Amino acid sequence: MIPHLSTSHIQSVCVVAGLLWLGFASPAAGQGGHGPAFGLATPTLPQGGWNYNSTLMSVGTGERSLMTRQSLWYGLTQHLQLNASVPVALRSPPASPTTRGGTMMGGLSSLEISTYWRFHRQYLGVGKRFESTLLVGGLYPTRDYVQGRRSGPGVHLAAVTGYASRSVYAWAGSGYQHYAARDGDRPGDLRYGSLVLGWRPGYFRRASTPDWRLFVEALGESVGPEHHDGSAVSGSGGEKLFVGPTTLGLYGAWGLSAGLLIPMYQDVPQAQEEHLRLMFNFTYWF
Amino acid sequence: MDEKVKAVKKTTDGASDSTEIIETHSRARLDTDDFSRCVLRSVRDAVFFKAPGHPVNGAYQISRRLLNFTLLHRTHLRHYAMNSLISRLPILLLVLACGGLFQPAQAQLQKIEQTVFGMDCAPCAHAMEQSLGSMEGVENVSVSLNDGLATVDLAKANRINYRGVRKTVENGGFSPREATLKVQGTARQEEGQWILKTPTGEEYALQPGQEGTSNEQRLQDLKPNQQVTVTGQIPASPNTEGALWPLHVQRVRSAT
Numbered sequence: 083m084i085p086h087l088s089t090s091h092i093q094s095v096c097v098v099a100g101l102l103w104l105g106f107a108s109p110a111a112g113q114g115g116h117g118p119a120f121g122l123a124t125p126t127l128p129q130g131g132w133n134y135n136s137t138l139m140s141v142g143t144g145e146r147s148l149m150t151r152q153s154l155w156y157g158l159t160q161h162l163q164l165n166a167s168v169p170v171a172l173r174s175p176p177a178s179p180t181t182r183g184g185t186m187m188g189g190l191s192s193l194e195i196s197t198y199w200r201f202h203r204q205y206l207g208v209g210k211r212f213e214s215t216l217l218v219g220g221l222y223p224t225r226d227y228v229q230g231r232r233s234g235p236g237v238h239l240a241a242v243t244g245y246a247s248r249s250v251y252a253w254a255g256s257g258y259q260h261y262a263a264r265d266g267d268r269p270g271d272l273r274y275g276s277l278v279l280g281w282r283p284g285y286f287r288r289a290s291t292p293d294w295r296l297f298v299e300a301l302g303e304s305v306g307p308e309h310h311d312g313s314a315v316s317g318s319g320g321e322k323l324f325v326g327p328t329t330l331g332l333y334g335a336w337g338l339s340a341g342l343l344i345p346m347y348q349d350v351p352q353a354q355e356e357h358l359r360l361m362f363n364f365t366y367w368f
Numbered sequence: 369m370d371e372k373v374k375a376v377k378k379t380t381d382g383a384s385d386s387t388e389i390i391e392t393h394s395r396a397r398l399d400t401d402d403f404s405r406c407v408l409r410s411v412r413d414a415v416f417f418k419a420p421g422h423p424v425n426g427a428y429q430i431s432r433r434l435l436n437f438t439l440l441h442r443t444h445l446r447h448y449a450m451n452s453l454i455s456r457l458p459i460l461l462l463v464l465a466c467g468g469l470f471q472p473a474q475a476q477l478q479k480i481e482q483t484v485f486g487m488d489c490a491p492c493a494h495a496m497e498q499s500l501g502s503m504e505g506v507e508n509v510s511v512s513l514n515d516g517l518a519t520v521d522l523a524k525a526n527r528i529n530y531r532g533v534r535k536t537v538e539n540g541g542f543s544p545r546e547a548t549l550k551v552q553g554t555a556r557q558e559e560g561q562w563i564l565k566t567p568t569g570e571e572y573a574l575q576p577g578q579e580g581t582s583n584e585q586r587l588q589d590l591k592p593n594q595q596v597t598v599t600g601q602i603p604a605s606p607n608t609e610g611a612l613w614p615l616h617v618q619r620v621r622s623a624t
Contacts, residue, residue, distance in 0.1 A: 127541070128499060128539055128541055129539040129540075129541075130539070159539075160538065160539050160541035161541070205485035205486040205542065205543035206486075208483070208485060208514075208516030209486070209488045209514075210485070210486065210488070211485075211486040211488065246488045246489075247488060248513065248514065287514065289512065289513065332489050332491055334490060334491070335491055335494055337491065367494070367495065
């Protein structure tokens with residue numbers, strides 16, 4: 083008997099196959115990120131450097147959504163990066179929550195082009211940096227945020243400051259996302275703040291071992307009321323607070339990160355309540 | 369001014385180089401038949417030229433002078449074409465093809481140990497190795513994340529300058545700090561200050577190292593226009609106004 087393969091199954095297989103292919107592609111030079119899976123961080127990329135991110139995200143409400151996001155980063159200078167990312171929805175529930183899969187990974191269902199400006203940096207010692215970054219992004223929705231309702235283009239602004247060393251990491255940041263209305267419809271504005279604490283065990287600081295880091299991430303979101311036909315939808319929007327563990331492994335030009343966020347507090351309509359947020363990210367520095 | 373141009377035979381024996389002055393010509397006779405013979409034989413014998421006060425790299429100088437000669441003295445060329453030039457053209461082409469036309473054969477910066485601040489991750493170190501390693505003339509690079517140290521070994525023939533190395537580190541998004549350099553160049557004295565100039569024109573203000581290393585005595589032993597190899601330290605935040613790198617000398621030795 084031939085098993086039935088749905089479109090989403092085929093898409094999932096393609097994504098996994100793509101990741102495996104990348105896993106066996108020829109090694110190259112690069113430089114890198116060092117950050118969390120969900121929260122804001124201060125990415126580094128050398129002038130003229132490229133990196134590629136392939137992310138698998140899942141947000142669970144009544145049904146679990148599943149999507150990938152392919153991102154390409156370019157270091158215009160060592161302090162100014164450009165990022166373009168494309169989402170591909172593998173499974174979409176009728177009403178996804180208003181959020182960003184990862185704060186630095188773009189809106190759930192929008193094409194996004196961003197600029198990252200590391201406007202402040204202090205080099206405190208060997209392996210130690212204290213720096214701050216501004217993010218400005220433009221969003222273009224690729225599908226309805228709720229069945230039958232699609233917004234106009236959007237904007238994402240964020241700021242983050244943080245400390246990185248060979249053993250301890252900490253970032254704190256906040257952001258704002260707004261979509262223009264289209265035919266009077268738009269999702270609520272998103273305001274969020276993230277806090278990330280990280281640690282690298284001594285074993286993974288050796289030159290001979292991969293560079294593994296453990297993070298605890300906290301993400302708070304406040305969503306404004308959705309607008310439909312030009313009017314605010316009563317009872318929409320609300321607040322959420324997530325906390326969860328994530329990990330990042332770096333070796334040579336490769337990076338893998340994975341993590342989950344557990345909802346600790348939710349004051350939103352029942353349809354918007356979430357169970358877990360999951361993320362798996364693969365990074366390759368050219 | 370009737371400067372002398374020396375034809376210097378340079379041989380390599382293991383790790384050390386030795387030079388021998390085999391002919392000296394007047395600069396005024398650079399384009400004479402005698403000099404052309406000398407040049408042609410020099411190319412065959414892998415001989416390098418050095419004009420005092422003109423620290424142009426030898427192999428480069430040979431090539432340039434040969435080309436100038438061929439362009440400016442066709443009459444002489446015709447005279448020697450059958451006897452010398454054409455018969456030795458394959459050797460000349462081989463020398464040029466091996467990079468003699470574009471690369472100096474004389475070492476200047478030989479080794480750099482650059483301390484880097486802010487580099488915290490494996491891909492950072494990997495990228496640093498790649499970007500430094502892609503510089504023409506770099507033979508080997510290793511970056512230690514734990515020590516924040518990039519060690520760069522340079523080829524004997526290179527045109528790398530230290531400013532370029534620091535710029536590469538900065539372009540990686542990190543901060544170059546103190547560095548230990550082994551550099552060869554020509555020493556000269558200006559207002560009591562010894563200055564080392566490399567063939568690429570980069571200049572280092574030689575300063576006594578830490579007490580107890582007797583470097584001051586060694587600096588006093590320097591002679592004007594002497595070719596020396598200096599090992600020393602660039603401070604963490606060098607004041608490079610005027611493009612003069614402060615180099616705290618740890619060791620000086622004659623390069624001739």
